[in-house]
Each structure stands twice: as structure tokens, then as C-alpha cells.
Amino acid sequence: MLMQDVRYAFRSLIKNPGFTAIAVACLALGIGVNATIFSVIDGVILHPMTYPEPERLMILHSRNLEERVNRGPVSYPDFKDLRDTATSFESMAAIAMRSLTIADPGRDAERYPGATVSWTLFRILGTPPIEGRDFT
Structure with missing residues (x-):
């Protein structure tokens, strides 16, 4: 059952390259933004400067x-x-x-x-x- 769903999804993505490109771009943008926000929070809040005062x-x-x-x-x-x-x-x-x-x-x-x-x-x-x- 799972393999049928995967094949169907793959065929649908191949038939609609515009939709596939938009989906990949949205995923890449979301992952990039999340990684950036995590890096800022990690560097500023979770690991602040280790200098005294x-x-x-x-x-x-x-x-x-x-x-x-x-x-x-x-x-x-x-x-x-x-x-x-x-x-x-x-x-x-x-x-x-x-x-x-x-x-x-x-x-x-x-x-x-x-x-x-x-x-x-x-x-x-x-x-x-x-x-x-x-x-x-």
C-alpha cells in the first residue's frame, strides 16, 4: 500500500514540474529560514558571550x-x-x-x-x- 502511494506521488510530481519546483523551493526556503533562526537563537540566547561582564x-x-x-x-x-x-x-x-x-x-x-x-x-x-x- 505504501509503495503504491509513493509511486503515485512520484508520477504526479513528474507530470507537474511547475508544482514540483514550487514545492521544492518552499521546502528549501522553510529549512533555510529555520536553520538561520536557530543559529541566531543558539548564538545569542543559548550561548551568549563568555566574556566577563x-x-x-x-x-x-x-x-x-x-x-x-x-x-x-x-x-x-x-x-x-x-x-x-x-x-x-x-x-x-x-x-x-x-x-x-x-x-x-x-x-x-x-x-x-x-x-x-x-x-x-x-x-x-x-x-x-x-x-x-x-x-x-
Whole structure:
């Protein structure tokens, strides 16, 4: 009985390719949306940031009204000025995401994600570096 139903469903899907395409698209969209929502809930609610006092962390961006850039990077001289003059922050750190190319003799060069950070970053986050020691 079940095999008859499966054969009938398969024949119906082959006879109506438009309906089949819409059904597959709806399934793909539904699965994709559910996976996205689960990922957001999992990352934000179920596994929040593991830093001590994450509510005290802030990200500062520059703003350029002439070029309509609302979230641009902060230059190092601007960061130094903010760090030296701002009284609203207990401490400040800078981070710039980079990709690094590392080549060993006799091997192909490989690209790795990385970051350039100021010496205070690990202390502010309360996290030791994965490899090596902290800045001294």
C-alpha cells in the first residue's frame, strides 16, 4: 500500500514540474529560514558571550557624513586620542581584522584569517591568548 502511494506521488510530481519546483523551493526556503533562526537563537540566547561582564563591552566606529559611511573603521591616531582623552571608558582596545599569507619553504603559501590588536585587548576581554603569552 505504501509503495503504491509513493509511486503515485512520484508520477504526479513528474507530470507537474511547475508544482514540483514550487514545492521544492518552499521546502528549501522553510529549512533555510529555520536553520538561520536557530543559529541566531543558539548564538545569542543559548550561548551568549563568555566574556566577563559582556554588557560593559562597546564597539566604536567612525562616521563620515560626507561619504555617507556610518560604520567605518577608527584610525589609529583617532583611537589614541579617544584612549587618552575619553573619561567614559575604563579601558580601550583596538582591533583590525586582517588576512595573513604564510609561506613555508617547499610548501604552497596559505592564507589565514587574523587580526592586529592593541596590547589591552586580551585583558579587557578577560581571555588569555590561544597560543603563547599575553603582551607585556
